[in-house]
Amino acid sequence: MSPFLTPETQKAAKDFANEVKERYRNGHNGYGKLTMANGHSKAGEKAIYSTFFMNFI
Numbered sequence: 001m002s003p004f005l006t007p008e009t010q011k012a013a014k015d016f017a018n019e020v021k022e023r024y025r026n027g028h029n030g031y032g033k034l035t036m037a038n039g040h041s042k043a044g045e046k047a048i049y050s051t052f053f054m055n056f057i
Contacts, residue, residue: 010049017050 017037024034037054039047 010046013046014050014053017047017054021054 021034024031027033037047037051038044
């Protein structure tokens with residue numbers, strides 16, 4: 001067991017980011033493939049955490 005715990009909010013952000021990535025896989029609403037995510041303040045931390053697992057960065 002790891003001594004580090006992943007907050008539920010980070011897990012939820014990762015799941016949501018994967019849903020959005022799938023939606024944009026072949027383009028969506030006139031936009032092309034999703035290639036990055038961003039956020040500000042607390043949302044920025046969630047975006048960085050999520051994109052780490054999505055090979056954006």
